[in-house]
Amino acid sequence: MRGLLTSLVPSTIDHPVLSGRWQLHPQVALRPEPFGALAYHYGNRRLTFLRSPDLVELVRTLGDHASVDDALQASGVDERRWPSFRTAIASLADGDLLIPKAA
Amino acid sequence: MDEQLDTTENTDDSELVEEELLVEEVSIDGMCGVY
Numbered sequence: 001m002r003g004l005l006t007s008l009v010p011s012t013i014d015h016p017v018l019s020g021r022w023q024l025h026p027q028v029a030l031r032p033e034p035f036g037a038l039a040y041h042y043g044n045r046r047l048t049f050l051r052s053p054d055l056v057e058l059v060r061t062l063g064d065h066a067s068v069d070d071a072l073q074a075s076g077v078d079e080r081r082w083p084s085f086r087t088a089i090a091s092l093a094d095g096d097l098l099i100p101k102a103a
Numbered sequence: 104m105d106e107q108l109d110t111t112e113n114t115d116d117s118e119l120v121e122e123e124l125l126v127e128e129v130s131i132d133g134m135c136g137v138y
Contacts, residue, residue: 036125049127081123088125095128 013086017093023063023101030056039097046095054081055088062089063101 024030027043036050039059050056054077065071068089072082092098 047129049129050125051127052123052125055125084123084125087122091126 013083013090015086015090015093017090017098018068018086021063021066021101022068022089022093022098024059025097025099028097030060032056039092041095041097044096046097048092048095048097050088052088055085058085058089059092059098062098 028039028041031038036052037056039048039050058071058075062071072085077085
C-alpha cells in the first residue's frame with residue numbers, strides 16, 4: 001500500500017530541534033515493538049508510535065550528538081530518508097518527548 | 104508487476120521527497136472500561 005501514508009514535503013524544514021543538542025525526555029519510556037517502539041510520556045500521558053527501528057535508535061542516541069544531522073550521520077540512515085526523520089524528530093519535540101539537553 | 108515509483112521530484116524552489124510517516128500519536132483518553 002505504498003503511497004497511502006506519504007506526502008511530498010520540502011527536503012528541509014526549519015524547527016528548533018534541528019539545531020542544538022536534544023535528548024529524550026526523562027519521563028518518556030520506550031517499549032520496543034516489531035514495528036519500532038511505543039513511546040509513553042508519563043508526564044503528559046501521550047502515547048506515540050515510533051514506526052521505524054531506525055527512528056527509535058536515533059531517538060535513543062540523539063543526546064550523544066551535537067545536532068540531529070550529526071545523529072543521522074552516525075546512524076547510517078540513508079540520506080534520502082533524512083527529511084522524513086527530521087520531520088519525525090520535530091514532531092516528537094513538539095509533543096515534548098524530546099527536550100533540549102543541558103550543555 | 105512491481106513498478107518502481109519515482110520517489111523524488113525536483114522543483115525550482117526545493118527538492119521534494121516522499122515522506123514516511125514515522126511518528127503517530129495515539130489518543131487513549133476515555134479508553135478505560137472499553138473491552
